[in-house]
Amino acid sequence: MPRPASGFRTLPCAAAALVVLASMTSGCGAQTVEGRGVPGMTPVDVASIAVGPFPSAPVDYEPKLETKSDVFAIESRRLFGYLIAPYEVDREMAALDTTRIVAAPGSAFSDSLGVLPAQFEPIAERHRLIAGVVTVRSNQQLRAMRNLSIALLRFPSDEAARTAATEFDRTLGELIPNRHALAIPGHPDAVASTANDQKGYLFATRGPMVVMAMTTVPQPDPNALVTQLRTMLDLQLERLTRFVPTPVDQILDLPANPDGIMRLALPPLPVSGDDTARRVQPAGIYDVAGQLHFEPRAAELQAVLASAGVDVVARNDATVYRTRDLDSAFRLQRALTEPREDEQPVDSPPGIADAQCLQRDMDTFDQYYEYVCVLVHGRYVAVVGADGLPGGLFDPSLYQRAAAQYSILARGA
Template sequence: MNWGDVPVMWGGRARLRWLTPLWLAPMMMLSGCGQTVEGAAIGAVTRVDPATLETGPYPVEPTAFDPDIQHPYQVYAIEARRMLGYLVPPFEFDAELTHLDDVELIDSSSDGLFGDGLNAVYPAEFQDVMQRHHLIAGVLTIRSNDSVRALKLANHALLRFPSDEAARAAAADLDATLHGLNPDLRGLPVPGHEGVEYRTGNGSKGYLVVARGPFVVLTMLNRHEPDEEAILAVASDLLDLQFERLASATVTPIDEILDLPLDPDGIMRRTLPAMKGEWLYGESFVGALSPQAQLHFELDGAAAREAFEDAGVDLVARNYATVYRAGDEQAALRLHTVLAGPARDDEEIDPPPGLDDARCRVLAQEDPVSEYGSVCVLAYGRYVAVVGSTQPSSLGLDPGLYQRASAQYAILARSEA
């Protein structure tokens, strides 16, 4: 079976991967955010005494961020989260690719991403190549146009190797592996990039494998019908943007990764931590991110980019909540309005008791990365927080959602004291 001929399951539901057959597509459209509308604007946040809020068992004081790092992959994940800031989101090189399907950190020692398993993204042969050339860290984003009849999709990854030479060797081996899996592939020159070829067999699905310094760009582009001119134009734009981003990238030496600040400006101590024994989806994403890195997790990435720029967002923290730092309190209120805006068919619900300025809603379509089915958005000072619940809406409203939102508010309030 050739790589990409069948859909791959992730987290118990179908996900668009390297190619989804059109006859299966109606079952795949589970994660789009739909058309956005304006949320209810707030002119100022009414300060609330944290002691009056119902916070359940959750922590209400700022907590020192001290991750338990015991394995090499946890060290490399620190660098991978930083690399998300260099990975170009698909909607930047193709404006139609707005629908978020997946975000992953790539670890060559993890069997889950490779092979024929339910969670697989890459063929097993890719794992051998990455291990042979000592992959340090990788990041992956998948976005589509959420169309049943005219599917477009990009599976775009950035891999980091120990040296320029290792990256070139890995790219050559990945390219050779692709040819072994797909003998009918032919190379088409990418406009504006001498010596770079886009590998395709039918003109509708194809691959880029390009080394740049210690990095390898590994990308699959797919469109519903063959159009070599159009897809080469997208490939050219992709590489223009990705190479420009890599030109400003810094590479952290392996033995200095743990010297990187894990809690810059105390942003993580302001973020609700998961309680011991409590399941947290996407644990590898826990940490401080640049705004550019956070864009990969936003359902409407293009709108979020504009909102971040308008609000002066300069730092984001992900833990059991996501906290954004804006330029000032008024900027935070503008960001709150955008992040609280419901997507089509979302159901707005009451805010937590005592937090009248918070905005909560049940999502019509589950978030494909966090698996949130409902969220609350709140603001305090220059910070905006998004708190969610993975409990299915069929089980009713998760009481922990309101408790976690209240606890997050309390943490923000007390971190300013």
């Protein structure tokens, strides 16, 4: 049966009397009361919902800490909270292409001539890269492309950062000959360049941090490149004034699981041949500013997360947001599941009436799941995703994941 988009549920007369302060009227007769109506959770028989092979109770979170890169990734996750987003520079560049941790060695360095070509990796290793993050967004207009890639890399010292930035720029010159300089007003130490006045590159330093960017405009226009790069750098350097690097020997002392919230996020199966956690990772805790870099609708969702009082987000095989209260949780759910032109509602998982699920039309830009279900339990909102099976078939494991995630929240929140 279709349910109201607001999250309200129809209650029997007897039950309505118990929640009169949360309702304006009941079916037993019209009665006006003061107050504001809020949604309530539909009861779920947790013992009967089908979780398949997935855990149905909170699981102790044990982060992988086997290598130096595993430890440095803790600082990288924290660094996301200080990285600006392309849509802050230009609201048109709101479509998420990718957001990743940068490590050396690591897969974030690729052969493409983006902001992190493969030739940069030896430089990062040589100068002992500690932490790094990168985000890329665009307007998804192939005929009038605007995109912006921004990376923050933390090195052991100011000198190491300056030397690395110089070598990055020198290597870029070998990859892209015939570049000419772009002067960035207000930033005489920034090194910016372009070869065709349509794609621009920038390197700048602030203490032990290297700021790297690449931006593209629809037509050759050096002034437009300068404007984009200057705006980006103004915002990013201001944001970095609030960043205090964690001493390397204290990174393991950073909170890894405040209030046990990582126990509430569905973990991936220990042995699995699928790719279910690929796009939800990197696992760990995030503040709102960090989580926004992973949100496809971040520009729209920023105010919603703030109004919902989200104070921490746990990412594992599912993403769990902690909001202010139940009312806030339902408002966040509605924002996360409001269908767009490329989306359509699908049935809720059996036995979980409050869940809202969507199917998305996939395109060449998209790195996110074809199907998502968004659950509410108490002050928590959880997002679980899955891709379709070959031939366009629905993957029933999505409902099992959703049931398992709901059960974890019900038993642990």
